Amino acid sequence: MDLHAYCQEIARRAKEASRRLAAASGAVRNRWLELALAQLRQQSQQILAANQRDLEQAGQFGLTPAQIDRLRLTPSRWDGILEGLRQVRALPDPVGQVIEGHVRPNGLEIRKVRVPLGVLLFIYESRPNVTADAAALAIKSGNAIILRGGKEAAASNQAIVEALRTALAQAGLPEDALQLVATPDRAAVGELLKLNQFIDLVIPRGGESLIRTVAAQATMPVLKHYLGNCHVYVDRAADLDMALKILLNAKCQRPGVCNAAESLLVHADVAETFLRKAEGPLRQHGVEIRGCPRTCDRIAWAKPATDADFAAEFLDLILSVKVVADLDEAIAHINRYGSGHTDAIVTRDLSAARRFTAEVDSAAVMVNASTRFHDGFEFGLGAEIGISTDKFHARGPCGLLELTTYKYVVYGDGQIRT
């Protein structure tokens, strides 16, 4: 197979399909979601059989048990796929929304109107339930999408995509609005990343090295989600009971996710009291502490933290801890070591809260709440395709709105410029 020609053809067809999709009404796009639900239900046996084939071959790819588990379409994950489609269907249609509008003195009517981006390339790893989510968000927002899943999930993804494409044809929409890159050849991604005349945005979802590689090769914009090195800062004026509750939730409720806390900062004035209070519960939760010298003085079993520990996203029951002299040091530390994802302050002091939220340069800053709330569903924004740590164009949860851009639509009656 001529890989270049193959990728070019996929991308060209996606662009063509995106033109037709952009002209389709929201009712038709929602109708597709209904038909897609029906097709998935109807083809569930074939899809689960395909998933079984992937699982049988998983050994030969050297997958870990955790990776094999992520690959499995359990009954609850299957229900999750269907529920995800229902939720996306229920979200308001972003396309055509008038962001702002006004009439100029010369009578020109200016409107800034939300429109689809065009063609998305979504690169992800082995969870087949993500396939349907991504397709639903893309097509609901009027975009064509090219999916590049992991080879371990090839059969599952193929079966899901076939069902969703059948539904596209039934809805009168172009099937090429949803395409799966079928070749296992890794060079296909490199080829696709060259095609900025067809592809408007790349969304890599996976480990940091995948994202860095994609960002380095891409000729089009990339929606990046790097590390989540999230902080909880316990201010001098904190309610220390609340601070402990928030810390334990942020660190321990689900340590393997990006909005879990990785680092605790404590104001020097309350460090003694707070660390004495937190030491036992953290130990009970099995948390390893890597602390600054002052932390290690107070907690006998803490290990000394290196500079790298303060920059790390552990995704595990490990917490870096630093005693800071004041709010300024806390803010400077977060802006230096943090990843711009989610950072929280616990305080009763309004002025400290205002300064923290203004000066910490992160996608989400929380006052008296757990970092774990930073997520599209918890923010009430609906399903998301990822959480961006970029500033440009989307920051934080990326759902339907973030998969759109805008254009200016201007109506006149013969105005010319003088």
Add this chain to the structure above:
Amino acid sequence: MDLHAYCQEIARRAKEASRRLAAASGAVRNRWLELALAQLRQQSQQILAANQRDLEQAGQFGLTPAQIDRLRLTPSRWDGILEGLRQVRALPDPVGQVIEGHVRPNGLEIRKVRVPLGVLLFIYESRPNVTADAAALAIKSGNAIILRGGKEAAASNQAIVEALRTALAQAGLPEDALQLVATPDRAAVGELLKLNQFIDLVIPRGGESLIRTVAAQATMPVLKHYLGNCHVYVDRAADLDMALKILLNAKCQRPGVCNAAESLLVHADVAETFLRKAEGPLRQHGVEIRGCPRTCDRIAWAKPATDADFAAEFLDLILSVKVVADLDEAIAHINRYGSGHTDAIVTRDLSAARRFTAEVDSAAVMVNASTRFHDGFEFGLGAEIGISTDKFHARGPCGLLELTTYKYVVYGDGQIRT
């Protein structure tokens, strides 16, 4: 000089300054604009003398007379600089604007708040009046800016930047919020484009090759303004008098700018009448026509158009002309050959207007109005740093709003996730 260390130091200082700037109130940023106006007035003799030195040395850089003219700070350009600062001061402050906000069932208050991007790198050519404009837009929107102007304007830029930095110090803002890259070494740009830990956005303003080079080298997002290959489509249902008026305005009022029309499409049903009507006035305006075979059949003095002509941004009194069978062909032609900048339809048919505005994939689509209106001032949006032909994140005029991003600010009273 160690170029790497020099650029690193500039960028690091800019980042630090951006943190302080982000914490400054809008009143302080506006106060800077007032002080900057006063400083420019006070130092006008030195600045004009510096400009004179640039003009004296212009010959040795091999500048064309047109380029030398662009370099000259004429009295009206000098007034333009001052007026530009006044206009930026009068614009509403984008920083802190709540884009949306709501309260979750658990009591969390979610706000999406507009914040500065951080550090901008602005690369531009030899017009020194752009220096003050760019600084004003950046600092008003809370961003630090690194300026890289042309070597031909080095003395003028230096003098203007010194005045503006003096005003920063007077306003109690960090002078490093505004820095000019002082070395003429071209490699400095390459070094700066590596520093994505400090620089949040690059804005290249100049020819296409400059923009392509910057986009290829940059490790941070680039706000691009490529070609303006703008179309006027005269529909079957057009008022042909209005169409001619709009065509002449779009093509001839100022042919050297990006929102001037480069291509005329005419519906076959009215082609005979319209081309007969337009032929004389176009010729009187000195417009050269490069037409499709049907155009050349009707206009004896038209030259045959090549495929490259339909894709070209002439920036000159040249017009490509094509007779199209219908609206579909017009839309397909624009989406294929256009540059996504500005395209206009002239029609009385509401359905044609709706389809054209929905399906033409450009930053601005105009109905019955000249393409020349696509500009921040004409849209009523205020001063702009450029017009983006990108879709991500800003499209069309880029002013204060487009130099910002947002963060989520969340207030709670001890909420944890269950």
